[in-house]
Amino acid sequence: MIVEFSVNGEQVSAPVTLPGSLLDLLRDGLGLPGSKDACEQGECGSCSVILDGELVCSCLVMAADVAGSSVTTVEGIGSEEALHPVQEAMHQAGAVQCGFCTPGFVVAAADLFERNPHPTQTEIREALAGNICRCTGYGAILRALERVATGSAQ
Amino acid sequence: MTATTKRRTLATDATVGQSPSRPDGIPKLRGEFEFAQDLRAEGMLWAATVRSPHPRARIVSIDIAPALAMGGVHACLTADDVPGRATFGLEHPDQPVLAGDEVRFWGEPVAVVAAEDEVTARLAAGLVEVHYQSLNPLTDPAEANRRDDVFRRLRIRRGDQTVRGTVVVEGRYEVGMQDQAPLGTEAGLAIPDGQGGVDLYATSQFVHVDQEQVVASLGLRPDQVRSHPTGIGGAFGAREDVNLHIHLCMLALHTGRPVKMVYHRSESFAGHVHRHPAWLRYRHEANRDGRLVRVEAEVLLDGGAYASTTSAVLANASYFAVGPYRCDSVAVDGIGARTNNPPCGAMRGFGAVQVCFGYETQMDRLAEALGMDPLDLREVNALRTGDQMPTTGQVIETPLPTVDVIRSLRAMPLPEADPDAHHSSLPGGSGLTTESGQVRRGVGYAFGIKNLGFSEGADDYAQARVRLSGDGAVVETAAIEVGQGLVTVLAQIARSALGISRVEVAHVDTSKIDSAGSTSASRQTQVSGGATLEAATRLRERILSEHEGDDLDEEGVWRGESLVVPWSSLADEGWAETATFRHPPTTRPDENGQGVVHADFAVAGHRAVVDVDVELGLVKVIRVDTAQDVGFALNPASVRGQIEGGILQGVGLAVMEELVMKDGVMLNATFTDYLLPTILDAPEVEALLIERPGSWGPYGAKGVGEPPTISSTPAVVAAIRAASGKELNRVPVRPQDIALP
Numbered sequence: 001m002i003v004e005f006s007v008n009g010e011q012v013s014a015p016v017t018l019p020g021s022l023l024d025l026l027r028d029g030l031g032l033p034g035s036k037d038a039c040e041q042g043e044c045g046s047c048s049v050i051l052d053g054e055l056v057c058s059c060l061v062m063a064a065d066v067a068g069s070s071v072t073t074v075e076g077i078g079s080e081e082a083l084h085p086v087q088e089a090m091h092q093a094g095a096v097q098c099g100f101c102t103p104g105f106v107v108a109a110a111d112l113f114e115r116n117p118h119p120t121q122t123e124i125r126e127a128l129a130g131n132i133c134r135c136t137g138y139g140a141i142l143r144a145l146e147r148v149a150t151g152s153a154q
Numbered sequence: 155m156t157a158t159t160k161r162r163t164l165a166t167d168a169t170v171g172q173s174p175s176r177p178d179g180i181p182k183l184r185g186e187f188e189f190a191q192d193l194r195a196e197g198m199l200w201a202a203t204v205r206s207p208h209p210r211a212r213i214v215s216i217d218i219a220p221a222l223a224m225g226g227v228h229a230c231l232t233a234d235d236v237p238g239r240a241t242f243g244l245e246h247p248d249q250p251v252l253a254g255d256e257v258r259f260w261g262e263p264v265a266v267v268a269a270e271d272e273v274t275a276r277l278a279a280g281l282v283e284v285h286y287q288s289l290n291p292l293t294d295p296a297e298a299n300r301r302d303d304v305f306r307r308l309r310i311r312r313g314d315q316t317v318r319g320t321v322v323v324e325g326r327y328e329v330g331m332q333d334q335a336p337l338g339t340e341a342g343l344a345i346p347d348g349q350g351g352v353d354l355y356a357t358s359q360f361v362h363v364d365q366e367q368v369v370a371s372l373g374l375r376p377d378q379v380r381s382h383p384t385g386i387g388g389a390f391g392a393r394e395d396v397n398l399h400i401h402l403c404m405l406a407l408h409t410g411r412p413v414k415m416v417y418h419r420s421e422s423f424a425g426h427v428h429r430h431p432a433w434l435r436y437r438h439e440a441n442r443d444g445r446l447v448r449v450e451a452e453v454l455l456d457g458g459a460y461a462s463t464t465s466a467v468l469a470n471a472s473y474f475a476v477g478p479y480r481c482d483s484v485a486v487d488g489i490g491a492r493t494n495n496p497p498c499g500a501m502r503g504f505g506a507v508q509v510c511f512g513y514e515t516q517m518d519r520l521a522e523a524l525g526m527d528p529l530d531l532r533e534v535n536a537l538r539t540g541d542q543m544p545t546t547g548q549v550i551e552t553p554l555p556t557v558d559v560i561r562s563l564r565a566m567p568l569p570e571a572d573p574d575a576h577h578s579s580l581p582g583g584s585g586l587t588t589e590s591g592q593v594r595r596g597v598g599y600a601f602g603i604k605n606l607g608f609s610e611g612a613d614d615y616a617q618a619r620v621r622l623s624g625d626g627a628v629v630e631t632a633a634i635e636v637g638q639g640l641v642t643v644l645a646q647i648a649r650s651a652l653g654i655s656r657v658e659v660a661h662v663d664t665s666k667i668d669s670a671g672s673t674s675a676s677r678q679t680q681v682s683g684g685a686t687l688e689a690a691t692r693l694r695e696r697i698l699s700e701h702e703g704d705d706l707d708e709e710g711v712w713r714g715e716s717l718v719v720p721w722s723s724l725a726d727e728g729w730a731e732t733a734t735f736r737h738p739p740t741t742r743p744d745e746n747g748q749g750v751v752h753a754d755f756a757v758a759g760h761r762a763v764v765d766v767d768v769e770l771g772l773v774k775v776i777r778v779d780t781a782q783d784v785g786f787a788l789n790p791a792s793v794r795g796q797i798e799g800g801i802l803q804g805v806g807l808a809v810m811e812e813l814v815m816k817d818g819v820m821l822n823a824t825f826t827d828y829l830l831p832t833i834l835d836a837p838e839v840e841a842l843l844i845e846r847p848g849s850w851g852p853y854g855a856k857g858v859g860e861p862p863t864i865s866s867t868p869a870v871v872a873a874i875r876a877a878s879g880k881e882l883n884r885v886p887v888r889p890q891d892i893a894l895p
Contacts, residue, residue: 017273033192034185038337038387039419043825046337074185087183091175094791097799098637099182099189100337100387106183122576126584128833132825134337134388135637137798138836140791 005066007032008076016063023047025063026073034074034103038132045131048104048111049073055111057130074103077110085148086110093144097135104131109145119149166655170646170853173791177641177658189385190341190357195412198343199228201405202275202415203398204265204282205424206257209293209818210494211286213255216265220281226270227278228409233264235404238373242396244363246305249460249497251371251400257286258459259496260819261424268405268413291494291818295456296433298491305457305464308472308488310545310747317483319439319447323519327436327512328884330812331456332429332803334501335830336636338387339422340397343414344406351378352403353663357386359393359634360672365664371400372407379403383661389636390803391500392426394674395462423823427462427499428813430455430490432471432508438516444526444534446481449544453488453509455498462499464490469610470505472747473545477513478556478603478757479535481544486747494818500674502803503863506604511885514600514868518875532601533560537757547748553846555783556757560601562781562842563759569777569838571595571765581765581772583834588767595776598872599761602864606754606849606857607677611742614677614753617668618685620648620693621730625721626656626708627690633670633682635661638859639792640678644686646788647852651690654708668734676756676857679788683852684735693731697724737850754849758782758861760801760869762837766877771889773809773874775837778866785856786847793858797841800862806831807863808870812886 004013007030014029026032026049035058036046042057049058050072058073078084083091086109096102105128112119112127119127124145133141168174181187218230233240233254240254241247253264265282269275292298342356351374358364358381365381372379386393398415405413417425432455439448453471457464472488501507521528536556542549572579575590582588608614619630629648635641645657670682694706701719703711711719741749763777778801787793803811810829814821822828847854867885875882878892 027192032185033188036189036337036387037191037416038339039825041419041824041826044337078184083180083183087180090183091179094173094175094795096176096179096182097639097795098337098386098388099178099187100637102182103185106185122578125833125836126578130832132337132830132832134335134390134803134830135799136795137800137802137839138833139798139839140795142833142836 001064003064003067005068006070008072018064020063021059022061022063022066023058026058032073032075036100036103038100045104045108046101048107048131050107050111055108074106077106084110086113089144089148090141093140095136095140095144101131101133105141113148121146124149166649168646168655169650170788172646173789174642174646176639187385189338189387190355191338191416193343193355193414195343195345198412198414199268199270199409200272200275201266201268201402201413202279203263203401204279204284206253206260206262206264208257208286208288209260210289210291211257212289213253213257214285214287217283218265220283221267221278224278224281226274227267229268229405230282231266231404231408236371239370242367242371242400243461244395244463245465246461258494261496266401266405268409293493293495293818295454295491295493298493299454299489303492305461305490305492306468308468308747310472310484310486312545312547312746312748313483315483315485317448320442321440321520321523323438323516323523325436325516325519326883327434327515329432329508329511330886331431331815332501332807332811333423333813333828334390334392335828336388336390336392339417339419340425341416342398342402343412344402345412346406346410352406353380353382354399354403355382355384356399356402357393359389359636359674361632361634362664362669364396364399367396368400368403372403377665380663380665382663383632383634386634386636389673390502391674394500394672395427397425419825420823423820427497429501430457430467430498430508434509434512436512436516438520440520440524444524444531446479446535448483449476449481451475451486453486455490456493456495457490458493458495458497460497462497464498467499467505470605471509473751474506474603475509475513476544477510478537478601479544480537480541484544486545495815496820502800503604503860504675506602506864507867510600510602510864511868514865518872529560529564529599533557536560545747546743546751548750548752550755552754553848554755554757555844555846558844559757559759559781559783562844563599563761563779566761566779566840568597569763578834579774581767581774582770587770588772592767592769593765594768594877596764596766596873596877597761598869598876599759600865600868600872601757601759602861603755603757604860604864605752606680606756607675607737609740609752611740614671614681615734615736616670616681616685617732617734618682618689619667619730619732620686620689622725624725626654627652629657629659629686630662630667631659631670631682632662632664632667633678634673636673638796639789640682642792643679643788644683647683647686648690651687652694653706656708676859679855680851680857681735681737683855685733687852688733688735689731692733693729696731697729754856756783756856756861758865760866762869762873764870764873764877766874766892768878768892771893775805775870777838778805778869779840780862781842781844782858782861783856784843784845784858785849785851786845786854787843788853788855790843793843794841796858797862798839800859801839801866802831802836804863804866805837805870807885808867809886
């Protein structure tokens, strides 16, 4: 079947095979490999996207179900010219190591700041509890996002 | 360089000792960085692996016809199709590329399939009919030891074996099987070159050793296989061994098409080695003043079905069985058992982790028996530069600031308990199971030591090349960037040594440069860093000498105030310098385990603060503070990143991470069931970097990746003991270990 929806503000029309996931469609069908597959069961958040304003694991969404929806992936965060404040702060804080979880954190954090521009540390931790990072121990990620929250990011 | 040399101030804060941002940071944040999972090639096929559901079975027959009959399937290969050496292995080639007559662990590869797309490949793999005759698996390493079914025994005897102390503490300890769980699973792409050779792009920590194993099993000439560094989603030891590499190259050459394979998470748990589970038996004897006079240890590791790096992990576990303490009468018996459990091998800390849980628990119990402060006991016995290693007798030549580490950690302020703590920082977290009045706080300390670089006589070297380019310099290396920041630090070293600011690091394949060795053993910064420093230093000297200059910068070569060779001309001259760096040689141990076995050492200490709900057995790790011997911090922010990440893996082993095996079958091979620490579990970390340059690493730097993972685990458990009063002789500590009588 053909599914029409919007990705990062662009209308797309893509053939999908059941029971393919939105993640597979983004990565293999639409050439958007920024969303990562690390667990296939919604535990790690590496495939996080924003679907009609809601943060979801794209590995748990059937591609066929996104017809008419609007999806934002990591490729749609920030612009060609400028990084999103979350990306900028994470870069400055050394919050990136291997980088495999990074797109998921960027999407989840951008979603948090969209809803709550000045989260507390506890709110940041709760918002990112669905994203696993194996490299950083989360310290630099927290420092980066606290700077965004207090407006003290560079 | 002459005495008149003056260095212009570099227009950069990206030299050694600074913390420049990673060059690959922005591509990773934008989702543009290419990982092995993201690779594609024109006409590419997808591969899938058929794995054994049995921990041990005879293979009676394999019928590939149903798989081949499926539309879109191009190949199905079994053991009979391996063109060259039937086995592979990092140290001993004992593991079948594909199982032939017998499978020896759950998940062992039996066949591989290539098809037009991933779904077809996986479906076809399910159609391969393997007829097994189940055999009784050997899953108890103690029984394997009794049967003498072992990969290695290591016997260490040092000093007078008749010495006895006045205070004796004995204990038995157990460490569960931990997984590296890198976020990126195993992935790769093999592309046939049309002339019988192949280019491999796959997850790896050591492309040259992958290439050697592919060459052997494919029966090719070395020049026919090129292994290319590619984007790696973490490693932590899981990528030292070959897994999908030979399979991909076999399929690519068989089909004449590029072939890609990506393991799913459950397959990844089956497809890479794990941290060895360990069973430890200790006897410490001390005098009344606290001085250790005798340590006896038995270290039993379960190596699983194939050798992998068990021999070297066992060596580390045995050599570091006493910890960073002086003792002149030591007996250690190390056993690396062979069973039908999954093969175990490298994971961050590599043997030093397991024994640290044992010896640090012993040190706490010895302090208790002596009525002594546990930190005083450690300071009395602290191993120092100039001392002999308690196990091998090797004299420690490089700075070993154990005493500074102990004193610094003791002096760090302790946090007050917060009576208004948010529920998410209570042991039950958002489950709201715990009331703050029920919480007991505990504090625990632990210290650890580990070798840096390869040991026991290994020829441990790394090659790097520095060449000038149109606008700066390029460091070429085959050393793998796994996320730790090598790509940042090699450029910093080259900038400092060359005196120019525009430097980038380029990863090149095995045909273009000699080996950098493995990204493991906390060694790349020291060894590939050493090669980079040597190459860059020599390159600068040669350029200045050739042009009789006294300074070099981005504008070119200077003599006094005159620019004698502008950069454009210099770049055209094609300057390059290649260096191979070797650390000081080590020796094989003698029959008593004695010798100059190690090249360098690092110590670290951790202090954990935990809150425990003793009724429910729930633990919240509040803080883990640390002091770590780093030699010289080439990039302090990266060092801190290694420390925070390593500590959390140690916390994971302390309270949640374990692959649960039952009769040789893995019960929790998913991220739902294998628990990893999340941001809600992450403690606050304060890190003190103890800088005592003097090691052979560049600028006196030591490797920093593994020490954070070694003593963090016993520190957390010591804190839980302090809060709960339980013995806790096993990690990970489970709720029932705390809550049940």
